[in-house]
Amino acid sequence: MQFHHTSLSNGLQIIGETNPLARSVAVGFFVKTGSRDESPELAGVTHFLEHMIFKGTAKRDAFAVNRDFDAIGSHPNAYTSEENTVFHATCLPEYLPRAIEILTDILRPSLRPEDFETEKQVILEEIGMYYDQPSYTAYETAKAAFFRGHPLAGSVLGTPESIKALTRDQMADYFRRRYVANNITAVVAGNFDWDGLVHEVSRYCQSWPRGEAPREVRPCPGNPGVQVLPRDSVVQEHSFLISAGPAAEDDLRYAAEVLATVVGDDTGSRFYWALVDPGKVDVADMDYHGYEGTGAFYTYLSGDADEFADSLRTARRVLDQVQAEGITEEELTTAKSKISSRIVRGSEKPMGRMQALGYDWTYLKTYRTVDEELAAIDRVTLSEVRRLLDQYPLGRVTTVALGPLTRLDS
């Protein structure tokens, strides 16, 4: 495996890791823009724009985009998060040039008004779908409460009101400001020829304009508190607990991953033994999420409403105990085995590797081999976990519960 990187004169970056033994190749265009870069009246525009990118260009309508991707058997997709919009595809090596041609073409979209109106309906359907999922509403409410006053508070999807009010021109303006060449990285992993790739990407992207795409970056300590959202129609209680964590670019993120695994992995974790094993709730997990400039630990619990107040107290006790006593040497070792095994297996597919490369380049501005990634996890010590806990106390938590309960006695 070999790593390569270069930039075009307009600032677009290209990185790649070649693996001649792979059967396929994965390519992703990482645009550094997300819901945190939206002003309130544009809520949801990034995600809506991601959909519109597939609706065609000067030379392709939406049907041609879909047909051309399918004709090379590629598996294209895209996602929008709070801080990245990523367009990606995997394909057999011989089709990479065509995949690059299609992807670079659609990244200069026409944003035709009639497509804009049709796709607006699809976005509203997507929001409707999520609104029927109680865990989603609990998550969005908790995230908005935790990040209140911070750009990360906004919803990636936006709201039906913000989407309905959005105009095609507002989106076109957002596109011009954010999809500038120097805000985009092309990431490729798998079986491909580096020189050929650079040639193709430069050919299609060198005319893209450069520009300023600033982002407001600051930490968020969170806003502790409890909110109960009573819902008659919901059967189980769904709850999110969010506390602050290190930023994606902070070295403490490895300790944060270890800690989330010890506390809330789906097997053998503290939450598992305290809550799932005895059958108090059917889901209890914790994830660490690093953002640019800040981070958070997300705990999700769902279970029968009758016992839920008690389950929530148990979860808080688990967090308090970890906060007070830290984790054990055995737990540290076990968590490292789990995380390492997942890293190795994730990297066996070009798609997994491409995501890891893109993440490292976006947040750390560096390249790491799989072995370097493993070594970083292996270096985590108990004292580092202690430092993490001191800096980001788990008890300083924002809690939202949605379901049959009208109040939580605590």
Place this chain on the structure above:
Amino acid sequence: MQQEIHHHTFDNGLTLVAEHMPHVRSAAFNFLVPAGCAFDPPDHLGLAEVLTTMLTRGAGSRDSRQLSTALDNLGLDRDESVGVTHIRLWGATLARNLPSALEIYADILRQPHLPPEELEAAQALALQELHGLEDEPKQKALVALRRQHFPDPLGRDRRGTVEGIESLTPDIIRQHYQRCFQPHGTILSVAGSITWKPLLDLVGRLFGDWQGEPPPPWRIGPQPPNRLHIEKDTHQTQIALAYPAVPVTHPQYYDALGMVNVLSGGMSARLFTEVREKHGLCYAIWATYQTFKDRAAVIAYAGTTNDRAQQTLDRTLAELRRLADGIEEDEVARVQAGLKSTLIMSEESTSARAGSIASDWYYLGRVRSLDEIQKAIEALTPGSILDYVRTHPLRDFTLVTLGPKPLKA
């Protein structure tokens, strides 16, 4: 495509099937035990689900915590799940940890403690999962669809019923374990960085002396009613429909697969294009194929705003019917390109290959090589798919809707 696939059926009826995958460091495995929810006695629906939760709560010389810690220390990602026909135990980790993991799984399969004092917790989990379905409208509609479309026990959902779960006792759990967990028809598949001979020896040592008789086969019940509306105050109406297709064992299987992919294989497939792209009627719409040994179905799904639900259903049905009018050459070419690349990419995933070789063995009694599958994909033509569509038209379909109002079909 050069592949190294091995299989061996032991005297007791257990089959080991394995694929050596060069260039990976991991290995994945599946145990398929013919003990799915189809084997649940009718008054104990949910039994397989509760038994599966109990399986890992201590086995052999290890108690529940020791077992969990031992597996976690091997970096094993694992999942135990109940299907209609089988209980599946899946695991994946670094290949060097595979032998130790299989040693522990021999205990889980052959010597689970099934501790009576933990039954209540396992029941509580099963009940919560059952209740949780109420908060997932899409899943609830699809579960109901299978129940209406396939006769019992094939239409069952693993989650069972409240009465079934509450009726369980430690004795019922243990008896069911003894009846269903046995080597005959059990499949162990392994794919990844493995060497056949030592693996065969290891599995022979761990499972060669396992004894038992297979449970009596299930009886197929009557056909349930093919229309159901579940009234619920939701933002979207869930639409789920199913109609018969040929099973994977049938000579026209690939044509059926081709048809489903014309409908829903890629972004340019018909359902996505006609219902979502042209009319913006929904976010999620797809069709898929589900097979048993002797029967199969095409299952189609759409979720859409209530006031546009009727229109969505009408357009979806129109697309299913329109198949018989003709299929284009370039549509089939795109289906072939998609299936072929999925096939080749599966060689990069130990879990995908471990899953494929196990299900091939169950359905076909052999493992298809990637070359064989690729040839069959290449042999698809508009004519062959159309022949299939015309001999298997959309006639008696099952329709389940969930939302404020029923729809007309």
